[in-house]
Amino acid sequence: MAHPMIAPSILSADFARLADEAAAVADAHWLHVDVMDAHFVPNLTLGLPVVQSLLKATDIPLDCHLMIEDPGRWAPPYAEAGAHNVTFHAEATDNPVAVARDIRAAGARAGLSVKPGTPIEPYLEILKEFDTLLVMSVEPGFGGQSFIPDVLDKARAIRRLVDAGELTLLVEIDGGINADTIEAAAEAGVDCFVAGSAVYGADDPGEAVRKLRERAAHASPHLTLAP
Ligand code: DX5
Ligand code: ZN
Numbered sequence: 001m002a003h004p005m006i007a008p009s010i011l012s013a014d015f016a017r018l019a020d021e022a023a024a025v026a027d028a029h030w031l032h033v034d035v036m037d038a039h040f041v042p043n044l045t046l047g048l049p050v051v052q053s054l055l056k057a058t059d060i061p062l063d064c065h066l067m068i069e070d071p072g073r074w075a076p077p078y079a080e081a082g083a084h085n086v087t088f089h090a091e092a093t094d095n096p097v098a099v100a101r102d103i104r105a106a107g108a109r110a111g112l113s114v115k116p117g118t119p120i121e122p123y124l125e126i127l128k129e130f131d132t133l134l135v136m137s138v139e140p141g142f143g144g145q146s147f148i149p150d151v152l153d154k155a156r157a158i159r160r161l162v163d164a165g166e167l168t169l170l171v172e173i174d175g176g177i178n179a180d181t182i183e184a185a186a187e188a189g190v191d192c193f194v195a196g197s198a199v200y201g202a203d204d205p206g207e208a209v210r211k212l213r214e215r216a217a218h219a220s221p222h223l224t225l226a227p
Helices: 015-023 048-057 076-081 096-105 121-129 149-163 182-187 205-219
Strands: 005-008 031-036 062-067 085-089 109-114 132-136 170-174 192-195
Touching (some): 005 170, 048 062, 062 109, 062 192, 085 096, 096 109, 096 121, 121 149, 149 170, 149 182, 182 192
Parallel strands (some): 031 062, 062 085, 085 109, 132 170
16 A cells, blocks of 8 residues: 655745755655746746756655646746656646646656646546646635535546556645545545645644644555555
């Protein structure tokens, strides 16, 4: 059985101290980096230069979540820079397969993300082109929002396909994950849990990661803390 993956989101970290904030969660599986362009979402965060600097400042694999328009143009450079996983939004492109192939060709894993209101059925056929599916459990744009439990049906549906051997894919969830909500997500079959405010709003972010991991393992039928 696999371990629960916790991906702290630096959206809730201190942007002037990103190297320290990464070091504070050193045993996290991935570090989640929210790239927002003020067009696809009504917020602006950071872009490629900051990701390039962060890559030099931490050994934690970077999980770049691109909430941007035109990912066909902007996503591959994150892979070329050395990001481990590059996720873009299904709603942002007419050709997600081409974007995924470019990301993989540049050496990263490719992720597809869907907003809470976006169904997954139209994308089932193309998910074999991806390594991760990022199910948004809040409207993308801001940290600290409340978890939308309805989206767990999408996680369950993909979990069934993965367990049936029809897909090889990590199921990731993003938005409103904390000690109260992570168990429901784990029960639904999520592998990787993004948490921003629940980690960086805690007095000890490293301890918050460990606690979330324990709760996920406790609630999940397919994840464990055992070696
Ligand atoms: C929201 C971002 C999330 C955000 C999650 O658009 O994609 O990654 O950081 O923050 P919390 O965990 O506070 O909901
Ligand atoms: Zn995110």
